[in-house]
């Protein structure tokens with residue numbers, strides 16, 4: 001299932017290694033995640049659900065959904081979409097017997113709910129006491145997903161304390177731009193991203209960018225990522241930490257784990273949070289079946305690791321992401337059975353829709369997915385027409401043959417760090433969900449904590465870069481760098497961004513921003 | 524008779540539950556019923572405690588837990604797989620031994636265990652990390668269903684529970700309680716019960732009564748869920764680290780808290796670092812596992828380590844606080860005492876608000 005040739009991306013695979021899946025050898029290449037290597041080898045069920053032992057495949061491929069927890073080298077509960085293969089690695093399924101693919105406990109799925117519906121472990125079998133105590137013991141027997149650790153983790157563990165001017169969380173276009181502009185003004189910067197590369201969502205964007213000419217429209221997303229990454233390499237005062245996950249901001253102290261083995265305790269003067277967004281999921285029958293993926297998950301698999309997600313897909317959602325993904329799939333030689341869109345019209349830009357139509361992919365508007373069909377993985381999907389009140393029209397069900405389903409219904413800001421840091425948050429539908437209150441430079445209600453990019457409101461890469469620049473340079477100015485020149489640049493970018501949003505697609509964003517932007521000064 | 528209870532933690536709710544059949548009871552809760560320590564604790568339950576009074580309350584509370592679960596038809600997921608206190612040095616071990624003799628004399632089931640016995644009891648335990656310990660009756664309860672269950676029982680008995688209702692004034696006239704004000708409204712009451720946990724000092728001030736409970740902040744975290752492998756609740760008395768495994772398989776653990784001047788529940792990175800070190804020293808196979816969540820809670824303790832339960836010099840203003848680090852262990856019995864104070868005018872010297 002590995003893509004050998006692709007019209008745009010060239011896959012430079014690393015050294016060939018062997019990993020073991022439930023004891024069986026599997027070929028993989030250095031630089032691949034365990035999830036993608038398993039996927040390429042045809043593994044679809046990665047884990048079993050906690051309660052009913054339903055089969056689970058990967059969904060997000062970016063470490064956010066927990067449906068890929070496995071045991072790696074004896075250590076339980078590892079997100080295999082975020083762990084890179086090593087020669088001789090032992091990977092096992094957990095919470096299943098004898099293994100996740102053929103889980104005998106899976107029968108629970110069909111019978112347990114009849115006798116023991118959710119929440120009933122509190123409400124049933126409480127009298128007499130003997131029965132209650134017996135049931136309590138049984139409940140415990142079923143508890144737990146991972147196996148107890150079989151051996152002591154052998155990796156090294158170390159600790160580093162870092163004092164610096166600016167800590168940037170997230171190396172997408174927003175974070176990279178913040179780092180570059182702060183560093184150019186003279187600040188010392190640490191830039192952290194959980195991936196082994198910079199670029200964030202951009203690395204999946206093999207298409208030419210939309211947006212205005214001045215802002216690199218026409219350039220492919222992956223190319224923009226490279227340009228920014230090269231610029232960062234030149235700046236000696238940016239310390240880039242790859243595979244570094246920031247897990248908390250504690251009263252100005254940033255906690256992170258580097259390469260699964262080093263704990264970082266960072267004391268910066270300012271912080272920019274540019275963690276981007278994650279994909280929303282959709283509720284329908286069997287939506288957890290392996291083969292139901294987030295659009296970004298599929299993009300990651302295909303455009304980053306060069307692995308085909310399947311042979312024929314159904315795309316749910318006709319926004320730009322759904323449309324772009326459709327032709328990216330076709331480019332890679334994967335068929336797209338159809339696109340379904342719940343709204344009466346197509347969500348994305350006309351040019352993208354026209355291109356998809358030319359390729360012969362039907363777009364069903366006013367349709368939604370009703371269920372995924374299949375036992376252990378997707379074998380087909382059932383879609384249904386919606387009436388004006390968004391209710392399914394009886395008799396309009398259609399079966400669509402496909403072996404995977406992509407959910408492309410939009411993104412939500414990855415806001416958790418901001419919430420944890422104590423920033424005041426607001427739910428703003430125009431910006432995609434919960435976003436922080438901030439001033440026009442991106443500083444939140446927690447002094448010294450800035451936001452930029454999709455986490456500040458779902459928009460697109462051009463705006464993300466500009467927001468990053470503003471946050472980065474404002475942070476540098478507040479620390480005391482840059483002088484008048486920096487002030488001038490800051491105001492220029494603020495103006496640029498305002499202009500950029502004056503287009504027809506900016507209106508919604510501007511309306512959203514009005515709800516969360518504080519007057520002058522702010523925090 | 525009208526009774527207003529401030530705080531819907533274990534103490535407030537168990538008092539309400541015991542008063543419900545004899546009075547009209549309203550429970551006022553500033554936030555929601557799991558907001559206080561009763562929704563944030565690690566659920567360790569044992570009569571292996573250090574004083575006669577606490578041991579009695581604990582034994583009684585375990586009996587109450589057993590019967591209340593049936594009465595309210597709710598499973599608190601109480602798992603009696605034992606309680607293990609370990610010590611890293613002789614001085615602490617001697618202290619545990621003193622407690623042990625007291626516990627024995629009061630009929631608590633407890634025995635001394637050496638590091639190698641502990642190793643057989645707990646998979647992966649490092650015998651070199653401790654000098655010794657004591658193992659006895661007790662175990663782990665899941666605090667959420669305890670609170671939900673008591674809430675259910677209270678409501679069935681006619682108690683009104685008001686979430687998001689902050690008490691801002693205790694109305695006292697001529698040395699006697701008349702009621703309280705919450706969310707701007709006046710509620711008449713013959714008795715006002717101060718069961719506000721870490722906020723009890725503040726509430727007491729509202730009634731013009733001095734209360735100097737120690738406020739303690741404690742941090743805690745859980746690891747990603749694993750199949751059951753740790754049965755007892757383990758507390759290391761030398762460095763304060765404790766852990767157990769919940770009904771969901773999550774390893775829940777923390778470090779005994781420290782005194783703070785104000786109730787505040789922020790979490791810290793330093794806690795995670797300390798906890799990781801101490802927990803891994805005790806059970807090395809925990810190394811490499813992921814932390815799922817962390818949080819903090821605040822509770823209050825009477826200055827001498829015993830709860831504060833009884834009527835104050837303001838008639839009708841009742842203290843029901845200061846339960847300290849064993850609040851879940853003694854809460855149900857403490858609530859019964861509060862009912863006795865109100866309904867029968869009882870006093871308990873050891874717990875009296877006047878004892879300081």
Ligand SMILES: Cc1cc2nc3c(=O)[nH]c(=O)nc-3n(C[C@H](O)[C@H](O)[C@H](O)COP(=O)(O)OP(=O)(O)OC[C@H]3O[C@@H](n4cnc5c(N)ncnc54)[C@H](O)[C@@H]3O)c2cc1C
Nearest residue numbers: 170172173174194200201210246275276453454460461464
């Ligand atoms: C299919 C698709 C097509 C698109 N097409 C276009 C287009 O044509 N034109 C356009 O302008 N925009 C387009 N976009 C949008 C654009 O990609 C995003 O708006 C942009 O990437 C947002 O940038 P960002 O820096 O805010 O976030 P991201 O690019 O999402 O980067 C965030 C980074 O932070 C990292 N991170 C998150 N949390 C942590 C943590 N706790 N610790 C460490 N690292 C963390 C993430 O791994 C990620 O690398 C498209 C998006 C999609 C999905």
Ligand SMILES: Cc1cc2nc3c(=O)[nH]c(=O)nc-3n(C[C@H](O)[C@H](O)[C@H](O)COP(=O)(O)OP(=O)(O)OC[C@H]3O[C@@H](n4cnc5c(N)ncnc54)[C@H](O)[C@@H]3O)c2cc1C
Nearest residue numbers: 530532533534553559560561567690720820849850851852
């Ligand atoms: C991390 C941690 C671990 C612990 N582990 C254990 C353990 O293993 N075993 C054990 O026995 N104990 C343990 N404890 C201690 C135990 O949780 C507490 O002693 C107990 O929960 C206290 O109960 P409470 O009802 O007194 O207070 P709380 O449960 O704190 O309830 C007080 C309530 O009063 C409300 N309130 C405050 N002010 C007002 C106002 N003005 N108006 C209205 N309402 C108000 C609060 O919102 C709160 O809900 C632990 C505590 C913590 C924090």
Ligand code: FES
Nearest residue numbers: 061063065066081
């Ligand atoms: S966390 Fe790995 S697929 Fe989502």
